[in-house]
Amino acid sequence: MLVVGVEKLSDFIDKHDRSISFLLGDGAGAVVVGPSEQPGISPSILGSEGDKWDAVSMDSSLLRLRDTLAEAQATGDAATLLDTESRLWPTLRQEGQTVFRWAVWEMAKVAKEAVRAAGIEPSDLTAFVPHQANIRIIDELAKQLGLPEHVLVGRDIVDAGNTSAASVPLALHRLRAENPEISGGLALQIGFGAYLAYGAQIVRIP
């Protein structure tokens, strides 16, 4: 089975918005999941924080744009069409402080739950590969987890930016390429983001 994470966020940024746009990048990552004699993927801790759904979200939607454009096309007014597209083209927005608090202190709880659900201890981990949201989040999250010194932390964001759904596979790939000895070890992965959805699990590094 091929599992793919891919994003083209450059289509959905407002270059005048300093709160998020400069962090984002385009990217793709994939992994092949196959049969194994030993478990290679732990139970997953999944969820979302619905009451804060709009802390990271799009400010419009492609469906709304499509429907509004269809109405404008009926009038045949080119200027109206262009205005509609620039006004309703969706871009990603965030409440930075709300997201930071949630991504560090709430996600630390989720990450710890994933470790417990896997029946391991933090000292059993070889690597920590969080969603590459922001280096400040990564560093504070690693601090809050109190991981042992030997646990390598993925920080691919410094080059790739925040590639959303592609960030965990890209970060894991880089960590493994730079430290081939970690192959076979256990990695704690946690993804989180838009609409404040999240997922965490332990995987055996290919």
Place this chain on the structure above:
Amino acid sequence: MADKDAILAGLAEIVEEETGLETDEVQLDKSFTEDLDIDSISMMTIVVNAEEKFDVKIPDEEVKNLTTVGDAVTYIANAQG
């Protein structure tokens, strides 16, 4: 009423840990952003650590109202009752 001097001293320790600023630079009339050069992310770390230290809740929407150190001390004192 909670002891505001004690809250200021505790808050100054939190600010020092996050930013490296000396505790005596953290005065009631200082603005977190203008005087102490604390950005929005560091501010949130300070808020969360203050919640833990003083056993209070500081909602996200209140954080933007905490312009000065004095604002934070007053908020914490009131929240403690």
